[in-house]
Amino acid sequence: MSKTTSGPRVQPVRAQIQGTASFSKFMTVLQAIADEPTRLDFAKLTKILPYPRGTLYRIVTALLAEGLIAESLENGTYQLGHRLIQLASRSWETSDLRSIARDHIEALRDATGETVHLAVPSGNGMVYIDKLESPRTVRMTSRIGTRVELYSTSVGKAYLAGLPEEECRAIIEGMDLKPRTRNTITDADALYADIQKSRAQGYSYDNEENEADIRCFGGTIFDRSRRPVGAVSLSIPIYRYNKELAKAYVEKIQETVQAISDSMATIV
Amino acid sequence: MSKTTSGPRVQPVRAQIQGTASFSKFMTVLQAIADEPTRLDFAKLTKILPYPRGTLYRIVTALLAEGLIAESLENGTYQLGHRLIQLASRSWETSDLRSIARDHIEALRDATGETVHLAVPSGNGMVYIDKLESPRTVRMTSRIGTRVELYSTSVGKAYLAGLPEEECRAIIEGMDLKPRTRNTITDADALYADIQKSRAQGYSYDNEENEADIRCFGGTIFDRSRRPVGAVSLSIPIYRYNKELAKAYVEKIQETVQAISDSMATIV
DNA sequence: GGCATATTGTCCATATTATGGTCAATATGT
């Protein structure tokens, strides 16, 4: 509701837990600065965020003081601060799932020679928390920390397929299915059918739905109680793709996610 | 004032800007979780933080909801969340200093064959924002995002040497000089003398003061107005160290930081 | 297994905090 005039994608402030409304605002501002590819100055922030000047000014000042954002060299614009890098790098190193999965996805990369991603759900998307490049060094427009859509990626669809059916259905209903390529599934029913198929098959498939010229297979990682907690994907450039290879790769992914899920269950 | 009984190092909440007190508390809790090497459960958090249960519970719940922290596999304990990785991923690529410095420190690494760090001031220390390993793959206990002390590292001392004398002196007065190795300078006057020498020489030197068996040289990066904004260091294992080499390395560092400072001045 | 004790999660009146309109100072554009 009530978006400002020219403002693009500003996520609505969610304030379920009472007593945290103010904090949500701070995070919304931080996220807005993180999301914007071009540097923002204060004027632009007032345009894309629904807060009055005084409020926003105070929030920005606090974020600066905490080191979460910093002033750029181009004066008057803001970028993320080093405090955030410090926190993120520690998060990266101490992540349970990532450390458990490391050996397994490395084996998968070595066995296939293709790029492997490890992703976890975050907000309304998936975030890559690890990536191993194909030794054949085909560039992909991903990096660790990238947030991708649930509906257009194999990791997203693998995660959805791992959820209880009603929960999955509910999430799909709430989605805004923006086409990312000409193959992106933009119809909710078609997507739901695709997820059902993924669940039945035991893997998900992205046929150039997120990025042109790249096909992916995905597998779901479950915790001990069979809640999906992440996903692994294998990305194959179409020119290297063929049916027999695909079949072998799918099996390897399934082994990989099974092994990761098992490790998680036994560790606790 | 009023710390809880057994609580160790909890940074005092600074609330200079009015209207941000609550946010400071949230950040203090997040930092406490980040700082503790062993996973914390709720009970331990109540012990090391000066907030009452209800308050802390609400803060932790909000941090969980925002994805800044997550529950570990060991039940009931918390770790940093993946949202942090997602937030920082863009900053990583857009950091001005890092992108400007990249080529220069790469050249330094290639010329010397030793490990190079790029650091910026953050809080009361320096944070590594880039690192290039020696091709000889000598392990070092550093990583990007690590925060190191001003007084025991070459990057820290290089930064201090770049500050105006009074400012430098004031910072040193406020320091708690904890020994990190047997060589760490723990006397404020001795440290000040060392910084003076560094300033005169045009480089800083860490003689196993931060880490045993590692010697470092550091150089200061200045912005256009000659404020120090960062530092570059070269780390040399003692068994590879010798006087002639050192002399050549120092010159190369000085060239490197000069080149980076020049680039920054021309770009803005 | 059952009682006692510790811990976790929830609620709500109150005190504290954030809010956002206003205004002065400064920067920007013409």
Add this chain to the structure above:
DNA sequence: ACATATTGACCATAATATGGACAATATGCC
């Protein structure tokens, strides 16, 4: 140099966070 836009500061008021108290649940002990 003047007009206009933007920034930074203030403060009465409204909204929020606080933290004690209590219920529900888990844990330890005999």
